[in-house]
Amino acid sequence: MSRLRRKRQFRIFRTPRFFRWFRRNTEAACSPQNRVRLFDTGGELFRAMIESFAQARHQILIEFYIIRSDRTGAAFAQALLAAAARGVSVRLLYDYVGCFDTPGYYFRHLEKGGVRCIPFNPPPFRGGLAWFDRRDHRKMVLVDGAVAFLGGINIGDEYAAGEETGEQWRDLGVRIEGPAVSFLQQLFLETWVEERGDTFIPEETALADREAGDASLMVVTGSPHHNRSFIRSAFMMAVAGASETVKVLTPYFVPGPRFLRSLLRAARRGVRVQLVLPEKSDVPLVRLVSRSYYGPLLRAGVEVYERQGTILHAKVMVIDGCWTVIGSANLDLRSFHRNYELNVVVDSHEFGMQVERAIEEDIRRSHRIDLVEHEQRGVLVRLMERLSAPASWFL
16 A cells, blocks of 8 residues: 555545544534543543542532442442532432342432432333343443543442452543533433433533643444444444554454454455454353454454453554544444443544553453464354354344
8 A cells, every 4th residue: 555545544534524424424422622531440540530529519420331339339439428418419320230230228328328319221010121122331420510531441349440350350441521521411411311310400511611632522322212323333434444553442342244344344455453352251152252253354364362361341442543432332233233322532643542552552461363273163162153143133
């Protein structure tokens, strides 16, 4: 590929034509002049959230898929109760299915302390089991209309680790300041009211409108109400715009044929595609299905790695060291079509290089999959992959 062609393709992200194409296909909310900070571990992100609760003056809005009643969950609850005791308005939206194992007294204790708690999609017990497939997989914290935290972590000991061990997972997230926070507040309000919460006016929204940095952000949401998957479209168009590199961390890789073709096309036009997946998974069936995609990827020249040492739970993609897609969505059919999801696309070379360095460290801790080795896997493994393939839609 000529240098001129690479240069032209590298600039496609910043062309008005690409911007209009991206917005049309993802309905992304766009805002310039944000400040974005990367937290390279779940522990760093959790500590930053707790510190922000201590500094909150007016309002805390929280949306999580899983909240556990372990030590991390206790610290989380204590920080929220302390904020509520100071007169801060605190609202917590948690997914009913994700928090099924969390004792009810955990949320009752928060309610007694002044924290308004609402479960997302509790069972109606009248419509069969269809309710079970509708889940709020977003992870979002908003403080005083000025600061937002997003990423892959839930609230639990395995997510908020300080040091990486076999019991503590690999995760990351971001802190956002700037105009993008206003849209995130509106998104929370819509979901809160939809789940029969009280209508409220987000406080201190003017703080979110100030210019905070030089990063342009696009917020992409997903829900089963959309006619098409905006989450998948954002991933696919980011890959389509790549000219040099695509680097991906994802814990659950069941991409379906359309996104698989996007990766294959990128590799065949000379883009270096590096895919980091978990060596061990909290959902073993997903790992089995994921490996059924290795063959065509490896034959096309995609570098596939399996992260060793811990369970990988981070969800991030960086294109050409410039465009970063980060948030709650996995590269699987559930995140594409049935979950409520939230990703942000960060257009910042400085931030993109930070993410690239983090992914390169993950690659150093990974085992690269070899095509010959993969094709020599046993007959039983191949049979299990075929038998598990029909379950991919539900994973």
